[in-house]
Amino acid sequence: xxxxxxxxxxxxxxxxxxxxxxxxxxxxxxxxxxxxxxxxxxxxxxxxxxxxxxxxxxxxxxxxxxxxxxxxxxxxxxxxxxxxxxxxxxxxxxxxxxxxxxxxxxxxxxxxxxxxxxxxxxxxxxxxxxxxxxxxxxxxxxxxxxxxxxxxxxxxxxxxxxxxxxxxxxxxxxxxxxxxxxxxxxxxxxxxxxxxxxxxxxxxxxxxxxxxxxxxxxxxxxxxxxxxxxxxxxxxxxxxxxxxxxxxxxxxxxxxxxxxxxxxxxxxxxxxxxxxxxxxxxxxxxxxxxxxxxxxxxxxxxxxxxxxxxxxxxxxxxxxxxxxxxxxxxxxxxxxxxxxxxxxxxxxxxxxxxxxxxxxxxxxxxxxxxxxxxxxxxxxxxxxxxxxxxxxxxxxxxxxxxxxxxxxxxxxxxxxxxxxxxxxxxxxxxxxxxxxxxxxxxxxxxxxxxxxxxxxxxxxxxxxxxxxxxxxxxxxxxxxxxxxxxxx
Amino acid sequence: xxxxxxxxxxxxxxxxxxxxxxxxxxxxxxxxxxxxxxxxxxxxxxxxxxxxxxxxxxxxxxxxxxxxxxxxxxxxxxxxxxxxxxxxxxxxxxxxxxxxxxxxxxxxxxxxxxxxxxxxxxxxxxxxxxxxxxxxxxxxxxxxxxxxxxxxxxxxxxxxxxxxxx
Numbered sequence: 001x002x003x004x005x006x007x008x009x010x011x012x013x014x015x016x017x018x019x020x021x022x023x024x025x026x027x028x029x030x031x032x033x034x035x036x037x038x039x040x041x042x043x044x045x046x047x048x049x050x051x052x053x054x055x056x057x058x059x060x061x062x063x064x065x066x067x068x069x070x071x072x073x074x075x076x077x078x079x080x081x082x083x084x085x086x087x088x089x090x091x092x093x094x095x096x097x098x099x100x101x102x103x104x105x106x107x108x109x110x111x112x113x114x115x116x117x118x119x120x121x122x123x124x125x126x127x128x129x130x131x132x133x134x135x136x137x138x139x140x141x142x143x144x145x146x147x148x149x150x151x152x153x154x155x156x157x158x159x160x161x162x163x164x165x166x167x168x169x170x171x172x173x174x175x176x177x178x179x180x181x182x183x184x185x186x187x188x189x190x191x192x193x194x195x196x197x198x199x200x201x202x203x204x205x206x207x208x209x210x211x212x213x214x215x216x217x218x219x220x221x222x223x224x225x226x227x228x229x230x231x232x233x234x235x236x237x238x239x240x241x242x243x244x245x246x247x248x249x250x251x252x253x254x255x256x257x258x259x260x261x262x263x264x265x266x267x268x269x270x271x272x273x274x275x276x277x278x279x280x281x282x283x284x285x286x287x288x289x290x291x292x293x294x295x296x297x298x299x300x301x302x303x304x305x306x307x308x309x310x311x312x313x314x315x316x317x318x319x320x321x322x323x324x325x326x327x328x329x330x331x332x333x334x335x336x337x338x339x340x341x342x343x344x345x346x347x348x349x350x351x352x353x354x355x356x357x358x359x360x361x362x363x364x365x366x367x368x369x370x371x372x373x374x375x376x377x378x379x380x381x382x383x384x385x386x387x388x389x390x391x392x393x394x395x396x397x398x399x400x401x402x403x404x405x406x407x408x409x410x411x412x413x414x415x416x417x418x419x420x421x422x423x424x425x426x427x428x429x430x431x432x433x434x435x436x437x438x439x440x441x442x443x444x445x446x447x448x449x450x451x452x453x454x455x456x457x458x459x460x461x462x463x464x465x466x467x468x469x470x471x472x473x474x475x476x477x478x479x480x481x482x483x484x485x486x487x488x
Numbered sequence: 489x490x491x492x493x494x495x496x497x498x499x500x501x502x503x504x505x506x507x508x509x510x511x512x513x514x515x516x517x518x519x520x521x522x523x524x525x526x527x528x529x530x531x532x533x534x535x536x537x538x539x540x541x542x543x544x545x546x547x548x549x550x551x552x553x554x555x556x557x558x559x560x561x562x563x564x565x566x567x568x569x570x571x572x573x574x575x576x577x578x579x580x581x582x583x584x585x586x587x588x589x590x591x592x593x594x595x596x597x598x599x600x601x602x603x604x605x606x607x608x609x610x611x612x613x614x615x616x617x618x619x620x621x622x623x624x625x626x627x628x629x630x631x632x633x634x635x636x637x638x639x640x641x642x643x644x645x646x647x648x649x650x651x652x653x654x
Contacts, residue, residue, distance in 0.1 A: 045618060060499065060501055060532075060618075107535075107536055111535070111536065129587055130587060130591055131587060131590060131591055131594070134591060134594060134595070139594060139595050139596070142591060142594065142595040143595040143596065146536075146539065146540075146591070146592065146595060146597065149536060149540065150540050150543075153537070153540055163537075164532050164533050164537070165532060
């Protein structure tokens with residue numbers, strides 16, 4: 001008779017992920033399901049609203065990456081109005097978005113990833129958090145982290161007027177430009193953010209790469225997955241987070257396809273399973289082949305690592321150096337070692353900071369041609385940006401009066417749904433051994449599998465007290481055999 | 489001068505989740521502006537983002553929703569010490585509030601002491617449905633619990649409400 005282990009991390013009321021692990025008679029992992037037992041509905045209830053409202057509504061999907069939804073929505077709405085957007089509006093949006101990226105990546109690296117590496121995966125849960133990290137690396141570094149985040153936040157505030165739930169983008173551009181005095185305020189902060197990206201890379205080299213055990217865990221732990229890679233690239237096949245074409249490269253480095261946003265439905269389809277509300281996107285031309293790895297699999301990841309895997313180069317010089325160092329250390333490109341996502345975030349942050357520097361030096365950035373009022377309603381638009389958690393697609397249609405008639409959203413985490421499911425199963429099978437009760441450390445190492453993706457299942461906007469209880473239930477002979485809860 | 493921050497937590501489009509936002513607007517109307525007093529009527533953030541907001545203040549008043557099993561419209565008051573037991577929790581994207589505030593204190597930011605973090609949480613009925621209106625249960629009792637909470641906050645601030653002034 002098999003037994004079942006449930007890992008049930010309830011992150012927020014609105015967002016909820018659960019892991020079900022089934023063990024066989026010998027206590028080995030027989031199967032594992034990563035489930036999302038919640039239903040959203042944004043795609044349905046935006047129907048009937050004026051299409052220009054959608055970028056403001058969709059920010060409420062997520063309190064963590066609202067700018068990603070706002071910008072993807074804005075680009076889709078631009079399409080519905082004939083795609084007449086002045087270059088300055090695109091520059092300002094991209095500038096804003098690069099600050100948003102830095103803000104998000106800092107939080108993920110220092111608050112979520114660093115505890116596993118700086119304190120160790122099996123460290124006491126009571127100290128395995130950002131306070132523990134700061135206690136170990138020093139208060140000065142904690143201060144730097146807070147300051148850098150606050151600066152990235154302030155840059156967003158200055159450019160877009162708000163941070164969490166933007167109302168800045170309008171059809172045909174943005175509602176405000178950047179004044180020269182605002183630019184002067186931003187410039188020194190951008191300089192400091194660049195320095196912070198270099199500091200973060202140095203810390204990673206010392207704290208993670210300096211520990212052979214961690215390097216072994218990254219390269220040869222149960223966290224590799226041979227599936228394909230997806231990411232947005234510019235005309236030089238360098239990563240771009242705001243616009244470009246979506247490039248898909250297989251796990252051996254060969255380009256499978258490169259498509260413009262409007263062509264997304266030709267390349268991506270979504271599979272449905274009865275045990276979860278979240279769909280499983282796959283490469284449409286390959287068809288759904290199930291949860292399988294390999295160069296012929298139709299599954300792909302859309303992560304920071306995937307974005308660097310699909311890129312031939314970075315768009316800026318220092319990021320290029322960091323990119324080369326990363327793949328040289330990893331030993332191959334593409335690299336499918338998912339824990340390297342944490343490193344990829346730091347490389348991306350360098351490009352984000354350098355892009356901000358470039359725009360700060362752009363003489364046109366304080367111009368006033370930041371919007372054209374649309375003259376036509378063409379009725380359909382697709383906006384794609386790289387959310388921090390993966391390629392984000394918004395596809396809207398509207399009637400001749402500009403009322404939304406349909407919306408389809410493929411969000412970053414949805415792209416990664418199948419890989420998250422697979423790598424969680426892989427990690428569980430590798431770490432849970434017959435006859436050995438799972439320890440807190442083992443459960444945390446299973447969580448590390450999906451934490452690498454920084455998955456986002458929630459439109460949660462606040463969390464008090466912000467708990468993440470972990471519930472483990474073991475079923476044996478059809479009955480509850482053991483139950484314990486971790487308040488991690 | 490002591491600086492106080494009053495924050496309405498919640499999502500105004502998530503039915504009863506809006507109650508914190510509604511309360512913050514009510515308090516601003518009732519208590520008015522004063523030197524050292526700052527209102528953030530709508531805060532849809534958590535963790536480190538709240539830290540950015542709170543830094544530079546000596547007292548924090550958080551107005552929020554809660555589901556603790558009581559009747560809709562009843563409310564609870566507790567301070568930052570009650571958040572301590574959850575300090576080591578984290579969600580998938582961020583730290584929790586207590587951890588974020590403690591981080592700020594440790595690195596030397598001006599963050600309210602735990603006893604100066606005052607949380608007022610109203611028991612809600614439905615915070616999972618997207619709607620701009622609160623449930624009838626919560627809307628109907630709003631004048632009652634909003635006045636009660638306003639009185640408590642006024643005492644904290646040593647202030648008089650608009651009604652008391654008149």
